[in-house]
Amino acid sequence: MATTLFRTAPSVRAALRPSSMKPAVAALTSTSFVRGKATLPDLSYDYGALEPYISGKIMELHHKGHHQTYVNGLNSALESIQEANAKGNSIQAASIAPLLNFHGGGHTNHTLFWENLAPNNKGGGGEPEGALKSAIDKDFGSFETLKKQINTALAGIQGSGWAWLAKDKTAGTLQVITRPNQDPVTGNYVPLMGIDAWEHAYYLQYQNRKAEYFNAIWNVINWNTVAKRLEKA
Amino acid sequence: MASATYKLPKLPYAYDALEPSISRQIMELHHSKHHQTYITNLNKALEVSATALAQGKLQDSVAQLSAIRFNGGGHINHSLFWENLAPSSSAEAKPEAAPTLVAAIQATWGSLDSFKAAFGAALLGIQGSGWGWLVKEAGTGQLRIVTLANQEAVVVGDTPLFGVDMWEHAYYLQYLNGKAAYVENIWNVINWKTAEVRYAGARDDVFQVLKANM
Known part of the structure; x- marks a missing residue:
């Protein structure tokens, strides 16, 4: 079941592969590795590396606490589905879909998020270049307009959720979209860059002043990651 | 067409009165910032909507409905929430302050503890931001646990008895990613007296705080 699910979402699979194949992780899990089991990816920077824009404490809780909970929830949902299927109870398996969507989406979203962030000395911040810049200029007029549009989208989320720069596969254009809670970006859209608008x-660091967070995060966006995702989209 | 303007209701206790279950800092931000923002945005949306309607622009009026629902719900939920909390040392925070309601809870869930377990599980099952409520169902008068996403509010039919805010803010x-501890500690500061009054009284009376702060 797990492999089938991941096969239908190749972008998800690609996003998860590099981190879960890291030697350190592989070594840690070598004795208890179960095929198809999701694991918490390592960050490619320290928890404190995105300061002062995102505090080390936030990053640590967000990665080790929240993301880990989604990983656990995903594995437990997959296991429950497998068990129900093994008993031939497809209705029970289907009833687990909301948990699969929530925790699977949470794992996917956070994995993509960590990769599209970077400290200033590792490529974070600045402005998009090359083909990505051209695409942004063509579809939004300018990088400034894109930033404004994403910040407006983030501020407009009612509750928990995410804003994404995504590629519309059929139209071929870049678009700003939002998703509630942990709904992943799927279907006609390829996620290029995500910003987490959950309060956690x-x-x-910012308490109720979320607009300050939305302004600050542009200083740590990893445009190289975004450009690579666009190349493959 | 002038629209109503809503105001932030005063808390019936001090910001630090719910410690150690809910910290002073949380209460102050939650009341003076978050709740105030819902009210500010509600008033704005109501005014824009009313003005557009007066000008015959139904489309512009309807465009405000999402903001009215969200921010209006936020105002209603928080107003009811403050009133259904009380300092743990007060008589109101003891289930004994709600003899009729607790009897109905026991009749429904078997015991107060089973109810608390079911309510807590419902709260922890919310995916994203939202609220959990104990309500008196319209028509049947039965007790039910309901969860609502974001700032959806108990405004149609049922009578809300008490609610617990499960937004991360x-x-x-205080609790970081340990929300189960928050759910456990909230029981120390539930205002059972308020819940009893809401259970026994007329549905409209529950929402009096809104009218009293216009």
Whole structure:
């Protein structure tokens, strides 16, 4: 079941592969590795590396606490589905879909998020270049307009959720979209860059001043990652 | 067409009165910032909507409905929430302050503890931001646990008895990602007296706080 699910979402699979194949992780899990089991990916930077824009404490809780909970929830949902299927109870298996969507989406979203962030000395911040810049200029007029549009989208989320820069596969254009809670970007859209608008992503540092977080995060966006995702989209 | 303007209701206790279950810092931000923002945005949306309607622009009026629902719900939920909390040392915070309601809870869930377990599980099952409520169902008068996403409010039919805010801003500064502890500790500060009055009284009376702060 797990492999089938991941096969239908190749972008998800690609996003998860590099981190779960890291030697350190592989070594840790070598004795208890179960095929198809999701694992928490390592960050490619330290928890404190995105300061002062995102505090080390936020990053640590967000990665080790929240993301890990989604990983656990995903594995447990997959296991429950497998068990129900093994008993031939497809209705029971289907009833687990909301948990699969929530925790699977949470794992996917956070994995993509960590990769599209970077400290200033590792390519974070600045402005998009090359083909990505051209695409942004063509579809939004300018990088400034895109930023404004994403910040407006983020501010307009009612509750928990994410804003994404995504590629519309059929239209071929870039678009700003939002998703509630942990709904992943799927179907006609390829996620290029995501910003977490859950309160846990900023509250310890920014409290109710979320607009300040939305402004600050542009200083740590990893445009190289975004450009690579666009190349493959 | 002038629209109504809503105001932030005063808390019936001090910001630090719910410690250690809910910290002063959380209460102050939650009341003076978060709740105030819902009210500010509700008033704005109501005014824009009313003005557009007066000008015969139904489309512009309808465009405000999402903001009215969200921010209006936020105002209603928080107003009811403050009133259904009380300092743990007060008589109101003891289930004994709600003899009729507790009897009905026992009749429904077997015991107060089973109810608490079911309510807590419902709260922890919310995916994203939202609220959990104990309500008196319209028509049957039965007790039910309901969860609502974001700032959806108990405004159609049922009578809300008490609610628990499961937005992260309600507990994060103190409990971080340990929301189960928040759910456990909230029982220390539930205002059973308020719940009893809401259970026994007329549905409209529950929402009096809104009218009293216009």
